[in-house]
Amino acid sequence: MKSKLIKVHPDDNVAVALVDLFAGDVVEFEGQSLKILTDSKAKHKIALVNLKADDPIFMYGVLVGKALSAIDVGGLLTTENVKHEANSVSQKTETTSWTAPDISKWKDRTFMGYHREDGQVGTQNVWLFFPLVFCENRNIELLKDVFEKELSFHKASKQRQLLRNLINGAPEDTAVAEIEEEQAIFDNIEVKFITHQGGCGGIRQDSVSLSKLLAGYVNNPNVAGATVLSLGCQNLQIDIFKNALAEKSAAIKKPVLIYEQQQEGTVDEMLAKIIKDSFEGIKKANQIKRQPAPISKLKMGLECGGSDGFSGISANPALGYASDILAAVGGSPILSEFPELCGVEQELVNRCVSDEDAERFMHLMKAYEKSAVDAGSGFDMNPSPGNIKDGLITDAMKSAGAAKKGGTSPIQAILDYGEYVTKPGLNLLCTPGNDVESTTAMVGSGASVVVFTTGLGTPTGNPIAPVLKVASNSTLARRMPDIIDIDSGAVIRGEKTIEEMGEEILEHVIQVASGEVQSKADALGQDDFIPWKRGVSL
CATH class of the missing domain: 3.40.50 (Rossmann fold)
Incomplete structure (x- = not known):
């Protein structure tokens, strides 16, 4: 392994531990010797600068939290010293340019459908x-x-x-x-x-x-x-x-x-x-x-669940690259889970092709968050105990990594729950963050295959669409081989690039779409279906 830490974006002031670290360890990182102050498990976050109370915390290049108390260089970020914080968004500030991936090897690919x-x-x-x-x-x-x-x-x-x-x-x-x-x-x-x-x-x-x-x-x-x-x-x-x-x-x-x-x-x-x-x-x-059919006919749901601190740096960005390839050839990737887009709204708004869709996305996000607050909750309560245990300690931190599944392509359509995908390119669909409710919704909006990244492991499947599981780490892939279809742990070890892993994911999708390989969820007979109940019972 080349390093024991990784900084995801140049603007970040925290790094992710790639291995377990112990108090007193000295780690060489970005040309300096960094002393670890607290025992820190792999996947958790280490401060790269001295943080005072109320100082902003950046990861993936966006605001993901605020310090509750002083955190010194080499200190561990926890739920006791960090709280959720995210940038607000009020309008589209620019139209993001996009450099599509090279699709020369994909533009003529077909699947048997x-x-x-x-x-x-x-x-x-x-x-x-x-x-x-x-x-x-x-x-x-x-x-x-x-x-x-x-x-x-x-x-x-x-x-x-x-x-x-x-x-x-x-x-x-x-x-x-x-x-x-x-x-x-x-x-x-x-x-x-x-x-x-x-x-x-x-x-x-x-x-x-x-x-x-x-x-x-x-x-x-x-x-x-x-x-x-x-x-x-x-x-x-x-x-x-x-x-x-x-x-x-x-x-x-x-x-x-x-x-x-x-x-x-x-x-x-x-x-x-x-x-x-x-x-x-x-x-x-x-x-x-x-x-035979061109792969542009594929509608691919992008899902994550049981996420860990590696999801946002291995499985999710690799799936995002596969999503970009599919969008570039005219297919339809579908990104959902609106509570897990909290904190990256500005980037997504700027990626919307039309101003109308940008406005609709902001409206749906704000209405959803208000309904959560009115119910006595909020997006800040989104990380599950399993997420927190494995390094995702704020919703914005979890969201910034989860959004990587959607790659970088322009957003062609914003859909509310129950609306059907009709446009090629990336579609955003309003759903809960709940794994099964979200997967259920994407298939109801036309997804013919779903790729589901996970760091902790989940058996989720669907009655009519294959659901492929991508492990963020090889430990999970070895421990639960009956539910994991693809292991992206090679990215963490530095053995494969995000692009190489993304192409491997898309190749596997084509094999499953053609009936050549059965998804592990289908092999287990895992047919999950949970509609989203937005209202109260009368």
Whole structure:
């Protein structure tokens, strides 16, 4: 390792420890000998100058905090001596110029995808079942049990074999031979199921918001068709859902089968009808084959979760470089998690192509922060205990690193929750910072693949879009190999550049998008779906 510390930006007055440091250690850094004053774990921040109380703290070239008390050179930044602080933004101050990466090796690249009649191209071929209201969750679960068992989409698990052995009194390591693994009936279609707790009981705006999200899932290019269950009396009426679907696509050509229980008779009669109709739809969808498509057809969600002090200097900027390549060839990267853009608003506002989008971004950010404050919280409470333990001690510090996922390309569109991506180039989507809520939202806005950076590890997946995990450090990749797809730890060790790692990420995305490699989340059957509930319950 070339150094034990790294300064991310020339204007920073703190550095990141790349290894564990101990009080009394002397570190050679930027031509000076720096004495470490306190035991400091890797990923945490060390003062490079003497800081007095109320002095600003800069990282990634932006304000990320303020000193609560004096911190001497070589001292450790903690939640006891630093508080959250971020620059405010009121207007666009300039239009940021952009030097696009060299795309000569990418401009003609293709992936093998599922072409839809509206011109979108999917990375998966899914028939989706979901309810308009939580009252239908049980019927969705009944259908899931029937279709998964009869179509053999889920093979026997190690956990099922363990329970079988316990029941039979056999040794725990007895082979899986007793549980037969049937071959799937269809080889070119997946059947997935969504349940949720919405559709009624809250404010009407929540039902409208949910209708837009669910319509986005139907319109997502990874979906070949859908079976939708309604009770009949709920807030999220069928016509509200149909209107939301029409907003996404004026003349949607996919089969969308809708059933209303209060009009169908008994449960058995309704389920029998659903099974017959859906089976015919699934058979037809299975005939759709992968065909070549330019990578400009990819819509790539950019997500982070379980972040650590290395996320902002390895995995996130590497994903940002992959995002820039995709934007340069005409694809659509999607950056979300608005609470984790706090402190970098000015940079993002200046990157907006249109003044209208710059104004809309500021409005959405301020409205969101106000709603958090009104609820007795605030963006400053965003870092989780895990974030703080691994070096992200203020929201602005976490945000400055999280925003690196979006690279440096111009922002072509600002979208509110539930709106669909239609423009090539980088799109900003208003979502919570919550991992699953944000991932759920990006897929509902059209993401056909999601790349998810993590420093601590998370199994998050999605029912209809592959979610690839990028580890910020190799220790995590070795400890949790069943959930990590890509290890960016080589950046920390100085063995690979950000650009090299970014290209490796994009290559892996193309392989997954083509069906050549399965994401670890899909291999685990990790199908997470949590809508954002913005209002109160009534």
